[in-house]
Structure formats: C-alpha cells, structure tokens
Amino acid sequence: MKSSIYDCTILPLNKxxxxxxxxxxxxxxxxxxxxxxxxxxxxxIPGGEDRGGHAHKGLFQLIVAASGSFDVLLDDGINKKIVSxxxxxxxxxxxxxxxxxxxxxxxxxxxxxxxxxxxRVDDYIRVHEDFLNYKMGIxx
Ligand code: TYD
Numbered sequence: 001m002k003s004s005i006y007d008c009t010i011l012p013l014n015k016x017x018x019x020x021x022x023x024x025x026x027x028x029x030x031x032x033x034x035x036x037x038x039x040x041x042x043x044x045i046p047g048g049e050d051r052g053g054h055a056h057k058g059l060f061q062l063i064v065a066a067s068g069s070f071d072v073l074l075d076d077g078i079n080k081k082i083v084s085x086x087x088x089x090x091x092x093x094x095x096x097x098x099x100x101x102x103x104x105x106x107x108x109x110x111x112x113x114x115x116x117x118x119x120r121v122d123d124y125i126r127v128h129e130d131f132l133n134y135k136m137g138i139x140x
Contacts, residue, residue: 001057001096001097001134001135001137002097003076003095003096003097003098004076004078004079005074005075005076005079005080005081005098006079007095007098008074008083008092008093008094008095008098009092009093010083010090010091010092010093011031011032011062011090011091011092011093012089012090013025013026013031013064013088013089013090013091014031014089015089022088022089024088024089026062026064026091026114032062032091032093032114033060033093034060034116035116036062036114036115036116037115037116037117037118038114038115038117038118038119039112039113039114039115040113040115041066041110041111041112041113042102042109042110042111042113043109043110043111045105045109045111047105047107049105050101050102050103051101051102051105051111052072052073052100052101052102053100053101053126054099054100054124054125054126055097055098055099055100055124055125055131055134056096056097056098056123056124056125057096057097057122057123057124057125057134058096058117058123059096059115059116059117059123060093060094060095060096060115060116060117061093061094061113061114061115061116062091062092062093062094062113062114063085063091063092063093063094063102063111063112063113064085064088064090064091064092064111064112064113064114065085065086065087065088065109065110065111065112066088066110066111066112067088067108067109067110068086068105068106068107068108068109068110069084069085069086069104069105069106069109070084070085070102070103070104070105070106070109070111071083071084071085071102071103071104072084072085072092072094072100072101072102072103073100073101073102073103074094074098074099074100075098075099075100075101075131076097076098076099076135077099077131077132077135077136078135082103091114097134097135099125099128099131125140
C-alpha cells in the first residue's frame, strides 16, 4: 500500500450564502471523488479526548469540521502532518493506507465523515505496528 500523506488533500466545497445563513452541498463524483456509501458524525466529544487512532485498507473518507474545529494527524509510516479543520466548506480527503488521529476537538465540535464503503471491521488496522508492517507489504 503505497499511499502517502501527500495524497490526502483539502477539497474546497461549495457554499451558498444568503442572509439566513449558509448551505454546503457535497455530491459524489462532483466535489467528492468517490461514491458515498456511509455518513457518520462524531459529536459530544469530551474535552481532551482523541478519536481515530487507526488506518483503513480500502476506505476513502472526506472529513469535515461541520461545526467547531479539530486537528487530523496523518501518518503514512514515513511522513506525518497535522491538518487543522475549522471550516464547514472544506473537507480533508483521506485515502486508504493512512494512519489518522483526531485531536484537539473544540467544545461542541462536530466531525462529519463521508465514507466510500460500508462499515467493515476487517478494513481497520488498529495497531500502529501492524500499520507499519502493512505499509511494508506484510499482510496484517
Ligand atoms: P471507531 O471507528 O473506532 O471510532 P473512532 O475512530 O472515531 O474513534 O468506531 C467507534 C465505534 O463505532 C466502534 O464500536 C465501531 C462503531 N462503528 C460502527 O458500528 N459503524 C461505523 O460505521 C463506524 C464508523 C463505527
């Protein structure tokens, strides 16, 4: 699995603004480059708690700070970077084979995730050492 953190890009979404507020529309194949089979969101995250801490073997995701802010640590086994998300009209696309951690949630933050596949336990790699082996081509 040769994906790198540099394959994980910030995608600008649209924003239609009027006096009564904003709306952002996410459409598979138009502003997100994969079919969306599942949507979930993280909320009511207690102060100081982290989420994520895993990689996926085949899943593409678009991560959006629908409200508030948080950081996403991306790790491809060689390079790491932290992306701060704080705008509902931008999304971070995370490709398969990237270890991610979600950190520094602001109070009331909502992390919206659009995912390319159904939930499958065997798509997860939850141990970082297993992830490093996976990146070196060792079956986990
Ligand atoms: P998990 O992916 O570990 O959350 P995070 O990485 O954000 O900390 O999921 C938390 C729990 O929710 C875990 O028991 C699996 C379950 N879950 C589902 O049943 N379906 C899903 O689509 C997702 C994303 C999680």
